[in-house]
Amino acid sequence: MSERAPIVEMRDISIEFPGVKALDAVDFRLFPGEIHSLMGENGAGKSTLIKALTGVYRIDSGSITVAGEPQHFSGTSDAEKAGIATVYQEINLCTNLTIGENVMLGHEVRGRFGVNWKATNKVALEQLARLGLEGLDPTKPLASLSLAVQQLIAIARAMVIEPRVLVLDEPTSSLDAKEVESLFVILRRLRDEGVAILFVSHFLEQVYAISDRLTVLRNGQFEGEYPADLPRSVLISKMIGKELEAFRSIDMTAQASSAQRHEATILDAEGLGRKGSIMPTDISLQRGAVVGLAGLLGSGRTELARLLYGADKADTGTITLRGKRTTLGSPVAALDQRIAFSTENRRDEGIIGDLTVRENLVLAVQAKRGWMRPLPRKEQDRIVAKYIEELGVRPADPERLIKNLSGGNQQKVLLGRWLATEPEILILDEPTRGIDIGAKADIQETVLKLADEGVAVLFISSELDEVVRICERILVLKDREKIAEIENGPDVTSQTIVGIIADHGAVVEEVAS
Numbered sequence: 397m398s399e400r401a402p403i404v405e406m407r408d409i410s411i412e413f414p415g416v417k418a419l420d421a422v423d424f425r426l427f428p429g430e431i432h433s434l435m436g437e438n439g440a441g442k443s444t445l446i447k448a449l450t451g452v453y454r455i456d457s458g459s460i461t462v463a464g465e466p467q468h469f470s471g472t473s474d475a476e477k478a479g480i481a482t483v484y485q486e487i488n489l490c491t492n493l494t495i496g497e498n499v500m501l502g503h504e505v506r507g508r509f510g511v512n513w514k515a516t517n518k519v520a521l522e523q524l525a526r527l528g529l530e531g532l533d534p535t536k537p538l539a540s541l542s543l544a545v546q547q548l549i550a551i552a553r554a555m556v557i558e559p560r561v562l563v564l565d566e567p568t569s570s571l572d573a574k575e576v577e578s579l580f581v582i583l584r585r586l587r588d589e590g591v592a593i594l595f596v597s598h599f600l601e602q603v604y605a606i607s608d609r610l611t612v613l614r615n616g617q618f619e620g621e622y623p624a625d626l627p628r629s630v631l632i633s634k635m636i637g638k639e640l641e642a643f644r645s646i647d648m649t650a651q652a653s654s655a656q657r658h659e660a661t662i663l664d665a666e667g668l669g670r671k672g673s674i675m676p677t678d679i680s681l682q683r684g685a686v687v688g689l690a691g692l693l694g695s696g697r698t699e700l701a702r703l704l705y706g707a708d709k710a711d712t713g714t715i716t717l718r719g720k721r722t723t724l725g726s727p728v729a730a731l732d733q734r735i736a737f738s739t740e741n742r743r744d745e746g747i748i749g750d751l752t753v754r755e756n757l758v759l760a761v762q763a764k765r766g767w768m769r770p771l772p773r774k775e776q777d778r779i780v781a782k783y784i785e786e787l788g789v790r791p792a793d794p795e796r797l798i799k800n801l802s803g804g805n806q807q808k809v810l811l812g813r814w815l816a817t818e819p820e821i822l823i824l825d826e827p828t829r830g831i832d833i834g835a836k837a838d839i840q841e842t843v844l845k846l847a848d849e850g851v852a853v854l855f856i857s858s859e860l861d862e863v864v865r866i867c868e869r870i871l872v873l874k875d876r877e878k879i880a881e882i883e884n885g886p887d888v889t890s891q892t893i894v895g896i897i898a899d900h901g902a903v904v905e906e907v908a909s
């Protein structure tokens with residue numbers, strides 16, 4: 397590949413934020429017709445490099461050339477003009493418009509009397525067909541599509557400008573396995589047409605499945621550029637800068653410790669359900685046990701969790717907490733009962749960007765005490781120091797605005813916020829999403845440690861491997877219904893769960909149907 401000229405060449409790129417050198421003399425090359433993954437731990441500088449390439453950030457020094465032309469981006473439209481299109485993690489589409497309007501937004505075909513919708517929809521259809529989505533009707537509302545298909549629409553929209561480079565920042569973080577495969581079919585198709593694709597994901601499996609080459613960043617520096625057949629252990633050690641044995645194997649910890657524990661039921665829900673959200677379900681949580689909720693997106697995992705911590709009201713069933721019938725009217729009432737919930741949706745429900753790491757971390761403790769009784773600063777400092785250390789938040793600066801931390805580090809602060817309330821029941825919804833492999837192991841270990849200390853944990857994750865690794869009991873949900881509950885053991889693998897879901901027989905949505 398390297399005999400050909402790169403379409404993008406970034407040389408010696410540096411970007412500094414107050415107190416952090418986010419990129420330090422980084423080189424990066426992208427070739428036409430390749431899928432290239434940018435790899436690195438949380439905070440390594442991946443998003444910053446992408447933002448430099450897409451014109452969101454100005455570079456402090458270095459040079460960017462696209463197709464041999466030197467570029468000086470002072471905004472995203474400059475990057476677009478140079479042929480660089482971006483699809484961000486949070487899809488920027490308008491749900492109140494049609495599919496065609498979304499694809500063509502800003503590029504509508506105009507006639508003498510304004511927009512010619514017939515012609516616009518025709519072009520939209522061609523764009524969709526290019527991605528193999530010809531089955532979709534451009535005149536239908538966008539809202540009629542699943543989130544996964546909306547993501548494909550976002551790509552169709554990005555492709556309208558006929559870009560030479562397509563940048564995808566964590567495009568798979570809310571897709572299930574089948575949806576990821578549909579996305580990959582489309583990416584391969586575009587690659588084969590000669591588009592250069594830059595891909596960021598924390599899912600190693602996916603990186604290996606889709607990439608031709610990899611660039612690794614570490615601590616804001618260029619670590620290396622490799623073909624994508626680099627052995628995994630080598631890749632990981634390049635990302636974390638240590639040999640792999642520094643990694644702890646925690647596979648057996650869950651099963652060993654669960655055998656020793658006396659498990660007392662702390663929460664027992666019977667027939668808990670809510671119309672349109674989750675069918676009546678039995679679930680019980682024990683002190684010292686990690687119970688997993690597995691299932692595809694939309695299977696009702698989060699909906700069930702919301703009933704357990706009082707965010708939604710159940711319309712059937714009962715909750716017995718510490719032996720007493722209870723109704724939890726709100727999340728604050730749940731906190732009073734020492735039930736904490738960490739959400740998967742860190743941007744909308746979790747993180748408050750304009751507050752510092754310290755303020756974000758103590759928020760739940762403060763809410764629990766009541767806002768009239770401010771937490772003494774000394775106590776705040778103690779809590780903050782403890783969780784920054786335990787969870788390895790980087791940079792370890794409590795006074796930094798949280799919006800300036802990398803996504804993975806924000807996720808760690810969010811987890812710390814709930815741990816700080818010292819819950820007896822901890823509900824974690826996708827706690828390791830967007831988190832690099834080193835930090836993931838740290839969080840999994842923290843969860844097991846909490847269980848060892850007697851906390852009852854409900855662990856929700858789309859990554860079945862992770863559920864199997866740390867949960868001792870697993871509830872499998874499908875189509876808003878519990879379809880199985882299994883004890884974990886040496887014979888249980890992620891394939892066992894996939895099998896349970898597949899055998900249950902319902903049809904998974906086809907992308908273009």
Ligand SMILES: Nc1ncnc2c1ncn2[C@@H]1O[C@H](COP(=O)(O)OP(=O)(O)OP(=O)(O)O)[C@@H](O)[C@H]1O
Pocket residue numbers: 413414416417418436437438439440441442443444445790791799800801802803804805830832
């Ligand atoms: N706007 C900003 N102001 C100050 N510091 C920032 C800003 N954006 C990023 N940083 C810092 O720059 C460094 C690189 O962050 P970046 O978001 O590029 O990492 P990343 O590799 O994308 O991480 P993740 O995998 O967690 O998303 C981090 O230390 C981060 O805290």
